[in-house]
Structure formats: C-alpha cells, structure tokens
Amino acid sequence: MQDKTSETLLPGVERLMSELTTFSNGEASRAASDHLESGGKRVRARLALNASTSLGLSPIKSIAIAAACELIHNASLIHDDIHDKSETRRGKAATWTRFGSGTAICAGDLLISAAYAAIARTHSTSMHQLLTQTHQRVAEVISGQCEDLLAQSNDSLSLDLYETIAKSKSAPLLALPVELALIEAGHQQASEQVGYAADAFALAYQIADDIEDISNDIIQGQPNIISVLGGQDASSSQGEQARQIAVENYRLAARLADQLPRGSGSLLSAYARKGLATILPVGEAA
Amino acid sequence: MQDKTSETLLPGVERLMSELTTFSNGEASRAASDHLESGGKRVRARLALNASTSLGLSPIKSIAIAAACELIHNASLIHDDIHDKSETRRGKAATWTRFGSGTAICAGDLLISAAYAAIARTHSTSMHQLLTQTHQRVAEVISGQCEDLLAQSNDSLSLDLYETIAKSKSAPLLALPVELALIEAGHQQASEQVGYAADAFALAYQIADDIEDISNDIIQGQPNIISVLGGQDASSSQGEQARQIAVENYRLAARLADQLPRGSGSLLSAYARKGLATILPVGEAA
Numbered sequence: 001m002q003d004k005t006s007e008t009l010l011p012g013v014e015r016l017m018s019e020l021t022t023f024s025n026g027e028a029s030r031a032a033s034d035h036l037e038s039g040g041k042r043v044r045a046r047l048a049l050n051a052s053t054s055l056g057l058s059p060i061k062s063i064a065i066a067a068a069c070e071l072i073h074n075a076s077l078i079h080d081d082i083h084d085k086s087e088t089r090r091g092k093a094a095t096w097t098r099f100g101s102g103t104a105i106c107a108g109d110l111l112i113s114a115a116y117a118a119i120a121r122t123h124s125t126s127m128h129q130l131l132t133q134t135h136q137r138v139a140e141v142i143s144g145q146c147e148d149l150l151a152q153s154n155d156s157l158s159l160d161l162y163e164t165i166a167k168s169k170s171a172p173l174l175a176l177p178v179e180l181a182l183i184e185a186g187h188q189q190a191s192e193q194v195g196y197a198a199d200a201f202a203l204a205y206q207i208a209d210d211i212e213d214i215s216n217d218i219i220q221g222q223p224n225i226i227s228v229l230g231g232q233d234a235s236s237s238q239g240e241q242a243r244q245i246a247v248e249n250y251r252l253a254a255r256l257a258d259q260l261p262r263g264s265g266s267l268l269s270a271y272a273r274k275g276l277a278t279i280l281p282v283g284e285a286a
Numbered sequence: 287m288q289d290k291t292s293e294t295l296l297p298g299v300e301r302l303m304s305e306l307t308t309f310s311n312g313e314a315s316r317a318a319s320d321h322l323e324s325g326g327k328r329v330r331a332r333l334a335l336n337a338s339t340s341l342g343l344s345p346i347k348s349i350a351i352a353a354a355c356e357l358i359h360n361a362s363l364i365h366d367d368i369h370d371k372s373e374t375r376r377g378k379a380a381t382w383t384r385f386g387s388g389t390a391i392c393a394g395d396l397l398i399s400a401a402y403a404a405i406a407r408t409h410s411t412s413m414h415q416l417l418t419q420t421h422q423r424v425a426e427v428i429s430g431q432c433e434d435l436l437a438q439s440n441d442s443l444s445l446d447l448y449e450t451i452a453k454s455k456s457a458p459l460l461a462l463p464v465e466l467a468l469i470e471a472g473h474q475q476a477s478e479q480v481g482y483a484a485d486a487f488a489l490a491y492q493i494a495d496d497i498e499d500i501s502n503d504i505i506q507g508q509p510n511i512i513s514v515l516g517g518q519d520a521s522s523s524q525g526e527q528a529r530q531i532a533v534e535n536y537r538l539a540a541r542l543a544d545q546l547p548r549g550s551g552s553l554l555s556a557y558a559r560k561g562l563a564t565i566l567p568v569g570e571a572a
Contacts, residue, residue, distance in 0.1 A: 020421070027436065031528070083388035102369035102435045105391055106428045109365060109398055113428075117403040117421035120414045128406045128411045135403035141397075142392045143312035149388050150313065166336035255563060 006049035009063055015046045016067040016121065018115035028106035031099040035107065037076055038090045043271070044069040048177030050267035051260075057186035059122040064121035065184065066132065075111035076141060076173070078104055083149055112138070122184060127181050133191070137172035137179075145170030151223050162228045164202055170245060171195065171202035178264055190261050197256035197265060201272050204249035207242050207281050214239070243279055250276040293333035295349055299331045300351040302407065314392035316387040320362055321393065324350055324376045328372035330355040331556070335462030336553035337546075341471035350407035351470065352566050354420065357404060357464040361397035362427055362459070364390055369435055398424070408470060415469050419477070423458035423465075430454030437509050448514045449489055457488035458479065476547050483542035483551060487558050490535035494565050500525070529565055536562040 014036075021032045045066040052062035062100035080086070081094040082101050088094055096104035119130050147165050151157055175198035182191035209224045210217065211234050217224035218232065223243070231238025257265030300322075307318045331352040366372070367380040368387050374380055382390035405416050428444035433451050437443055461484035468477035496503065496511045497520050503510035504518065511531070517524025540558040543551030 021425075023422075024425040024429045027432040028428045029425075053469075075395070079391050082391060100435075103432055105365050105368060105394075106432050108391075108395070109361070110425060110428050112398050113402075113424040115400075116417055120417035120421075123414055128409055131402055131406035131417075135399050135406075138399040139307075139310040139315075139396060142314045143310045143395050146313040146392050149386075266471055268290055270437050 003050065006046065006062070009049050009053070009059055009066070009264070010042065010045065010193060012059065012063040013042070013049070013066045013071040015068060016063055016118060017071055017114070020067070020071070020117050021054045022112055027099060027103045028110050031078075031107035032094050032110050033101050034098070035074060035089075035095045036206035038085065039091050040074070040090060042070060044173055044177050047174065051178040051181035051264040052184070054263040054266065055181055055261070057184055061124070061184055062181075063120045064118050065130075065177065065256070067121075068115040068118040069173060069180070071111045072138060072141075072176075073173050075108040075115070075284050076145070078108040078111070078147060083145065102143070116131075119180075124184055125185055126186075129188065131178055133179055133183060134176065137176045140168055140172040143186050144170075144172070149201070152221075156268055157223050157228050158212060159228055162223060162225060165223075166203050166206035166225075167199045169202070170205065171198040174198040178260065178268060181264060185264075187261050187264075190264075193256065193260065195269060196264070197253050197260075197272075200256065201253035201268065201275070204246040204253060204272070205247070205275060207246040208275060211239060211246070211251060211279070246279055247276065250279075252268045289339065291337065292332065292339045292348070295335050295339070295345055295352070296328065296331065296383035298345065298349040298357060299328070299352045299407070301337070301401070302349055302404060303357055304456075306403050307396055313385060313389045314396050316388050317381050317393035318396050320384070321375075321381045322358060323366060324503075326360070328356060330359045330463050333460065333553055334467060337421070337464040337467035337472070337550040340549040340552065341467055341473070341547070343467060343470055347408045347410070347470055348467070350404050351416075351463065351466045352400040353407075354404035354523040356476045357401035358420070358424060358427075359459050359460075359501070361401070364394040364397070365534040366431060375417060401504055405466075406523075410470055414467055415474065416466055419465055419469060420462065423462040424504070426458040428459070430456075436519050438507075441511050442448055443514050445514055448509060448511060449523060451490050451509075452484045452492035452511075454487070456491065457484040460484040460488060460554070464546065464554060466562065467550060468547070471547075471550075473547050473550075476550075479542065479546065483539050483546075483554060486542065487554065487561075489533040490539060490558070491561060493535070495530040497525060497532070497565070505571055517554070532565055533562065536565075 004022045004129045022029045048066035049062050078095045081089055082104055084097045086094055087097050124130055151165055153240050175194045178194045179191040214224055214226050214234055225242045226238050229238035255267045257269035288311050308315045334352035334355050335348050363383045367375055367389055368382045370378055371385050399518035424569055434455055437451055461480045464480045465477040493511045500510055501514050511528045515524035536558045540555045
C-alpha cells in the first residue's frame with residue numbers, strides 16, 4: 001500500500017526517534033526506547049512519508065515530520081495506558097506496569113518534547129506554522145482523551161458525543177502528518193481539508209472496532225456505538241445502522257483524501273478503502 | 287530585584303500562557319488554568335524577561351521565551367506532584383487530587399506542548415536552536431526527576447549522586463530562560479556558560495532547603511545533604527559542612543552570572559546573592 005520511496009525512509013524515522021530520546025541517559029529514556037522498540041504499525045509515520053514524498057519534500061524534511069507525528073502518537077499511548085489502567089500494549093506489558101507510572105509519565109513527556117525537536121530538524125522557513133499546527137492537534141487529542149475518560153463513567157452517551165469523542169481521540173494525529181507535509185510544501189489551504197478526511201476515517205475506524213468488540217464492551221461497561229444506538233449485538237438493526245455509518249464515513253474519507261494535492265492523501269485514502277473492504281458484506285462493491 | 291521594563295511584561299506572559307492552553311475546551315484546559323492561576327513566583331519567566339530585555343529583544347520575543355520556560359516548569363510541577371504523591375502545591379490541593387491523575391497527566395502534557403507553541407511566537411530565525419536547546423533542557427529535567435524517584439528508595443546516597451540529582455532537577459529550567467534569550471540575541475557561545483551558573487545556584491538552593499527541612503526529611507526518609515554527609519541535624523559539623531558548600535555555590539553562581547553579556551545574568555546573580563544572605567551567619571559579609 002505504501003510506495004517504495006517512502007518505505008525506504010522508515011528506518012531513518014526510527015533512527016531519529018531514537019536519537020532524540022536517548023541522548024540523556026536514565027530511566028525515562030530506557031522506558032521510551034523500550035516502548036518505541038515494541039513495534040507498532042507506524043501508521044502516522046507512513047502517512048507523513050507518503051504525503052511528504054508525494055509533495056516532493058526532501059528526505060530530511062520527510063523524516064523529521066514523520067518522526068514528530070509518530071513520537072506524539074507514542075507519547076499518547078504511554079500516557080493513555082496509565083489513565084486507562086491498560087496492562088498490555090502490542091502484546092507486551094505496558095510501560096507503566098514495567099517501569100512504574102512515575103517513570104512512564106516521564107517517558108511520555110520526553111516523547112512529546114522530542115516531537116518538537118524533530119520538527120526543528122525540518123529547518124523549515126514555515127516553522128511557526130508547523131509548530132502551531134502541531135500544538136493545535138496535540139491539544140485536540142488531549143481534549144479527546146479527557147472526554148473519553150469522562151465518557152467511561154457516563155451510561156447515557158448521546159450519538160453526537162460518541163462521534164465527537166471518536167473523532168477527537170484519533171483524527172487529530174491522523175490529520176497532522178499530511179497537514180505538516182502540506183504546510184511545508186506551501187499548500188497551507190489544502191491542509192485545512194485534511195481534518196475532514198481524518199475525522200471521517202477516525203469515526204469509521206472506531207465504529208468498525210466497536211462492532212468487533214461489542215460483547216466485550218458490554219461486559220466491561222465501555223462505550224460502544226451499538227449500545228449508544230440502543231442495541232446489544234452486531235446482528236441487531238442497531239448493529240446494521242452502525243455498519244452503515246462506518247461505510248459512509250470510510251467512503252467520505254477516501255473521497256476527501258483523494259482530492260488532496262499531488263496524491264498527498266493517497267495512503268489515507270488507501271487505508272480508508274482497506275477499512276471499507278473489511279466491513280462490507282461479501283459481494284458488495286466498495 | 288526585577289527591573290521595571292521586564293516587570294511590565296509579566297502580564298503579557300500570563301496572557302500568552304492562558305491563550306495557548308485554553309483554546310481547546312475541556313477538562314485538561316480547566317486543570318491547566320486552575321494550576322496556572324494558583325500563583326507561583328514566576329522565577330523562570332522573570333529570569334527570561336530580565337535577560338531578554340537586557341539583551342534588547344522585543345517585547346513579543348521576550349514574552350514568548352518567558353512563557354515557554356514557565357509553561358515547562360509548571361508542567362513539571364503538575365507531573366511531579368503525581369509521581370511524588372504530593373497532595374498540596376502553593377497551599378492548595380494539587381491538580382491530581384482535584385481533577386484525578388488522568389486529567390492531571392493530560393494537563394501537564396498540554397503545558398509541555400504549549401511551551402513549544404510559545405517558542406513559535408518568537409518568529410525567530412534561530413528557531414532550530416531555540417527548539418533544540420529547549421528539548422535538551424527538558425530531557426535533562428526529566429532525567430533528574432527519574433533519578434530523584436530512584437534516590438527516594440536509596441538509603442546510601444553518595445555526595446556525588448546527591449549533587450547530580452540536585453543540579454539536574456532544577457538547573458536545566460533555571461538555565462533555559464537565559465540561554466534562550468542569549469541564543470535569540472546572537473550570543474550562542476555565552477549561552478554555554480549559563481549552565482554552570484544555574485548548576486551552582488540549583489545545588490546551593492537545594493542544600494539551603496535541606497538545612498531547613500532536616501528534621502522533616504529524616505522522619506519521612508527523604509534524601510537530605512546532612513544525612514548524606516552522615517549528620518542528623520543542622521548544628522552538627524555535617525550541617526556546617528553543608529552550609530559551606532551552599533555558600534560557595536551561591537558565590538560561584540553570582541560570579542558566573544555576572545560575567546554573562548550585557549547584564550543578561552543580573553537577576554540570576556541577584557537571586558544567588560539573596561540566597562547567600564539567608565544562609566550566612568549574621569555579620570559575615572557576602
């Protein structure tokens with residue numbers, strides 16, 4: 001799904017993330033490295049590399065943008081696992097269970113700070129905009145995480161609030177990689193369109209996940225789109241309604257991403273079409 | 287102690303900190319505002335404003351640098367209180383006790399990110415260096431906090447490790463305000479001298495604090511310079527030895543700060559001389 005040029009830049013992203021988090025020794029660095037080395041699909045780095053190379057940015061700038069987005073995402077995972085008391089991540093013990101929550105908080109802080117040091121590596125003349133947009137998206141993700149924390153203790157979640165939370169938890173950091181590449185390439189205006197594609201993708205993805213997890217979520221009292229709609233299982237009419245919302249949003253995400261300049265949204269579009277294929281009934285055309 | 291010009295810029299620093307942390311509504315913003323409004327001496331903002339105005343930087347740049355340093359410092363306070371389970375801060379309930387530790391983690395994250403958005407407001411042509419230096423100092427503070435967490439469970443702390451921790455916990459964020467002003471004013475080389483002054487100041491300050499707190503620290507099993515030296519109270523020979531180390535380091539800090547270009551270290555020097563006066567026996571000259 002990823003083009004070859006940007007695929008070859010991924011090791012550079014890993015090296016930069018490691019460089020920016022390990023120069024000061026100590027427990028926080030060890031915890032951060034340990035988390036980064038635990039894998040992950042690097043979706044945000046891939047989105048950034050795909051957009052950057054499509055737009056003709058240099059490898060150094062492309063890697064810097066990709067590392068920044070991936071560092072912020074990983075910081076959010078480390079901190080979210082503490083909030084949510086999730087004991088595993090990527091099939092391994094979560095950072096806070098291995099290093100203690102004090103060190104895990106420090107490790108996440110280090111990754112947030114390192115993300116901005118990565119942006120410095122673009123040596124961009126649009127640095128002010130890159131930094132401002134990054135902070136905007138970070139603030140949105142933080143706001144989403146806090147609303148999610150509150151929603152977990154809310155038995156009567158409205159569909160509106162469900163959608164707001166689903167979007168704000170993930171869309172900002174899915175939009176950011178493409179936005180930074182567009183800003184750096186001088187397409188500031190197009191960058192304002194990315195958020196709509198990312199919103200639609202994030203919502204569809206969350207719903208698809210909920211449909212898979214409905215039984216577990218009911219047992220654990222977690223918010224789930226099917227319960228929000230008043231249903232209990234995926235085969236109910238509410239399950240079908242949820243699936244339809246996901247289908248529409250995956251389609252919208254792909255269409256909007258395809259409209260971005262010079263193929264800069266092509267990977268986001270490909271992810272949306274892949275998501276769509278997984279939730280369409282066999283035989284129905286994407 | 288603060289000159290008039292830089293004193294008049296402090297309200298601008300408060301406004302910028304508030305602007306960068308409240309544009310996305312939500313619990314994290316509320317917790318961050320609540321913490322920022324709880325007061326504090328704004329030592330780091332004052333150091334930045336003093337250095338910036340001494341060096342002839344514009345009010346916008348001076349405020350941006352001051353806000354960045356103060357935001358990082360406040361993030362560290364919110365997160366440290368969670369690590370250390372400290373229930374009060376500035377005479378009020380600590381953020382995590384009022385908003386929960388999940389929201390408090392989010393609030394600290396928001397302040398770290400906002401600090402970099404503040405740096406963007408300098409619109410500096412040296413942005414790369416400003417960002418890189420900030421990340422360097424943030425990484426050091428994080429490393430100091432982690433070492434401090436480990437030291438609290440270490441009964442036989444060496445004097446060397448005590449000094450390393452005392453310096454790395456506070457010196458980086460005392461140095462940063464002056465360093466950023468010097469970098470922005472084109473005195474990159476002088477900025478490398480600031481760290482030594484801040485190290486000496488931070489060590490002296492921690493020792494003076496320890497001398498005050500020795501009885502409490504012994505009861506609570508907290509690391510204290512007098513216990514590290516093998517003593518039990520401030521009037522012991524170890525207490526006197528501790529006082530001597532503080533005196534020497536305050537003097538060193540003042541001397542080094544006075545050597546910085548165009549009075550950019552004058553407030554740091556004044557803080558050191560003020561500290562010195564509080565621990566010198568009556569009648570002994572500073």
